[in-house]
Amino acid sequence: MQSGWDTKRLWRWLLLSVTGLALLGQGPFTDAVSLADAADKRSAKPAAGAKTKARSRAAKAAVPRAALTGSAREIVDFINKQIRQGWTDNEIEPSAVAADSEWIRRVHLDLVGAIPPLETVESFLKDRDPAKRTKLIDNLLDDPGYVRNWTTVWSNLLIGRRPPRRTSRRGMRQFLREVFARNRPWNKVVYDLVSAEGHFERNGAVNYMLAQMTMRDDGVQATAKTTRLFMGIQVQCTQCHNHPFNDWKQDQFWQFNNFFRQARRVDHRKYDPRSGRMVDDFSELVFTDFSEKVFYEQRAGTLQMVEPKFFDTPVDAKPETDLRKELARLMIAGQNPLIAQAMVNRVWGHFFGYGFTKPIDDMGPHNPATHPELLERLSLEFVKAGFDVKQLIRWVINSEPYHVTSRVGGDNKVDNPAAGEAPLFSHMYVKSMEAEQLYDSLIVATGAHKAGGAGWEESEQQRQQWLRQFVIAFGTDENDETTTFNGTIPQALMMMNGELVQKATSAERGSYLNRVLGERGSDTVRIRRLFLSTLTREPTRRESNAAVQLIQLIKAKKGDPVSAYQDLFWALLNSNEFIFNH
Amino acid sequence: MRIPTPRGMNRRHFMRHMATSAATVPALQFLSDLRTHAADIKKAQKACILMWMGGGPPTIDIWDLKPGSKNGGEFKPIDTKGDLQISEHMPKTAMQMDKLSVVRSMSTREADHGRGRYYLHTSFVPNPTVVHPTFGSVVSRELGAKRPALEIPSFVSVNAPSGSPGFMGARHAPFVVGSNGQIRNASLGDDKSRLNQRLRMLSVIETNFINSKRGESPKSHKEIYQKAVNLMTSEQMAAFKVDEESEEMKDLYGTGGFGQGLLMARRLVETGVPFIEVGMGGWDLHNNVFTTLRDQRLPQLDQGIAALTQDLSQRGMLDDVVLVWMGEFGRTPRINGNVGRDHWAASWSVMVGGGGLKGGQAVGKTDRDGTRVDGKAYLPGDIWATVSHALGIPSKTVHRSKRGRPMKLANGGVAIKELVG
Secondary structure: OOOOHHHOHHHHHHHHHHHOOOOOOOOOHHHHHHHHHHOOOOOOOOOOOOHHHHHHHHHHOOOOHHHOOOOHHHHHHHHHHHHHHHHHHOOOOOOOEOOHHHHHHHHHHHHHOOOOOHHHHHHHHHOOOOOHHHHHHHHHHOOHHHHHHHHHHHHHHHHOOOOOOOOOHHHHHHHHHHHHHOOOOHHHHHHHHHHOOEEOOOOOOHHHHHHHOOOOOOOHHHHHHHHHHHHOOOOHHHHOOOOOOOOOOHHHHHHHHHHHOOEEEEEEEEEEOOOOEEEEEEEEEEEOOOOOOEEEEOOOOOEEEEOOEEOOEEOOOOOOOOHHHHHHHHHHOOOOOHHHHHHHHHHHHHHHOOOOOOOOOOOEOOEOOOOHHHHHHHHHHHHHOOOOHHHHHHHHHOOHHHHEOOOOOOOOOOOOHHHOOOOOOOOOOOEEOOHHHHHHHHHHHOOOOOOOOOOHHHHHHHHHHHHHOOEEEOOOOOOOEEEOOOOOHHHHHHHHHOHHHHHHOOOOOOOHHHHHHHOOOOHHHHHHHHHHHHHOOOOOHHHHHHHHHHHHHHHHOOOOHHHHHHHHHHHHHHOHHHHEEO | OOOOOOOOOOHHHHHHHHHHHOOOOOOHHHHHHHHHHHHHHOOOOOEEEEEEEOOOOOHHHOOOOOOOOOOOOOOOEEEOOOOOEEEOOOHHHHOOOOOEEEEEEEOOOOOOHHHHHHHHHHOOOOEOOEOOOOHHHHHHHHOHHHOOOOOOOOEEEEOOOOOOOHHHOHHHOOEEEOOOOOOOOOOOOOOHHHHHHHHHHHHHHHHHHHOOOOOOHHHHHHHHHHHHHHHHHOHHHHHHOHHHOOHHHHHHHOOOHHHHHHHHHHHHHHHOOOEEEEEEOOOOOOOOHHHHHHHHHHHHHHHHHHHHHHHHHHOOOOOOEEEEEEEOOEEOOOOOOOOOOOEEOOOEEEEEEEOOOOOOOEEOEEOOOOOOEEOOOEOHHHHHHHHHHHHOOOOOOEEEOOOOOEEEHHHHOOOOHHHHO
């Protein structure tokens, strides 16, 4: 693998990523340390003008192997130190530590995909244990909600919210449920997804590939999506020409593409006695001989032949070689494969709203990371910890920046990635809830999760049906989609008038509101409970007064006070504070 | 359960409460103008209708045929009422071509769906540090903001993924509707009077969160709610009701999603909406391009474009309404092994018409085989600069990103001389 490293900047970058120690082939890692020290320390300054420094940044990112201890405390300390350095360099102070009530809501939404139920909030607020946050993190990582939430997140990434026809969403979710329930090592998961074969429900992993193979496109979509999703590099433009901004060349796209040419989907049909017609049965992914050569058309119109190649690693492709397995093996090989830093960046982005690069799946020398050393160290530690996703999450969310408030302080207004600045993580960024998070949070806030009744599959179906109204497909062969969900009028209308909120605010027997009203206590106590179960905090005096007034107004008019509570509950569920994860 | 309903509640009351609850949008002040201006709305309101061909249409088979070339494919060109030929499968549109022009020399370099979609909608190539506004958002800001009588969103997207308002903010985001014009959850129901009560309580909670310094999003949430309430209580909602058109009119446009979307667009323009995007998908024709075009895409497309042009013209609106037809790119001149055409951005066509622009012309040209532009090539910014010219948006307009970076209108594109004269 040694030859040709110094030929292109890209290879240098890859080299750094892969070995994590050698510097441009200059020798032992001690050099790396001194060079890193000498390098420009303003690592987190805004990206303007950063392009020219790509190389020194990449160089700086090298972490000596001896530093890898695997100790959770030390890694968390390292995160804190690196993030603090960014604050110091930019002369800002972080926001204060978030109150327990703010933090518990955030950690629930991020880890288990829904706001915490009232009882959990109350007992957490009462708990005097100084280690209660760390303990809660551990508990939530073992909660079934963790499995469900991350299954949703990855199912959306792998096959989309509206999977293409003849892809089994159920099969995909089954596979993912096992991944997150058993906390399977991420490298094994990537290997399975890239190399899977077989029946779309018996081996759910195949659905990832099936969803990329909806038309005969010679594996083009599978190539683009696999590199982007798992390795954080965007090559889709290089299908037709060399990349305008990064070092990808057209031939590399087709070298990668070569690995997918033996995959073939078989869509089985069966006779349906009821309709007397043939209907869809199962689909499967099978290995098929591909002994032809791969050609691609250059812009000049000439045809060029390529062999399968993983960056600079050629593959000895015999007809019986399973090239997808080869690719999967190469993707997970090495001390710091790209899949590690791509996952670290994605996980960081999940919890903070911004990753170390923007977008999170376009990494490389053309788009330098905001905190290259941190990204590098976390990737190496992630690999060393056996690609343990839960462990990675633990490091990230036990760190200081995850515990600061989303309230901007007096001194860190400039930390505003929404305006295009590089994120410094000095306050938590406000995130919009995903559609699934909102749905599940409404269920929690209205106590519907305790009512039982519908089974898992049935409630999952209801949830899917509700979600579908917000998804628009782009109408292309890549099955890309967008959502009309966030911050739109249809969303506001749905929250104001939709069936779900209507049901939630109904005061019928068995409903949450009915229960709250049936319990003892003054209006103030009830108001407090409604605030805690929706916004996870106590009402301010002004809010409490406004609510009391509302109730008294209705009583004065000899109306049913229940309707006043309904209106309060409606207002809480419709508020900006409810729909934002902060 | 009995619900108390205060008497005398009407739309004005909602608006007043909304007005007191949000400082940013003065809802009340335009109420008095509302009815008086209603009559003027129908005339002389500039607008743009973008017909978006999701997937990348093979313009070589529609607007710029290459008879006699190896890339020519199966279709023949026919004469039109304008000074150019188009595909034989566009006969109705051919009869309207005196009013429409084709720019045959687009060269746009981005041949990936996502990047092409972004580039053509915004005039800018994707850039990680900023999200540029899709052009509908630009028009919404430049024209929509000056139409106080408009109660429904100033950028409507019918069956189309129009992209993001970027740094223009959520208030200029596209309002996405289906071509049946049904807007979910927009009915006030029987609870009209209660909405006030609820909005008052909501305002207390929202204001508390907005004042807690958590960035822009909490405020824009409130603005969106205000727009949603406007929508629910507005008589202009009727613009979405395509069903109210006569059967004859519906048949003229075509009963598919594209035709009905265009018909709705016309209704929206009449109501004062300055930008409507109508989507038609299924152009990503890597396989069987000719049969799919002939049997499915082109009949619908032909009927829709012809009906819209004719209808606007008969109503005397065509001089104020710019029509733009485009996708994210064209398709390869070379026909692939599956009788399809792949992505191609180097030489392709966009159709532009109405808005006082000159019709009946082919602007620019491609070579004999359609593989490259002969002479001057145009970029998306040039198309949007042309549209801006027609809409009366000054070409010197500069917007600022959230970081204060100046962004030229249409990325500094220049209006196409042959079209603006």
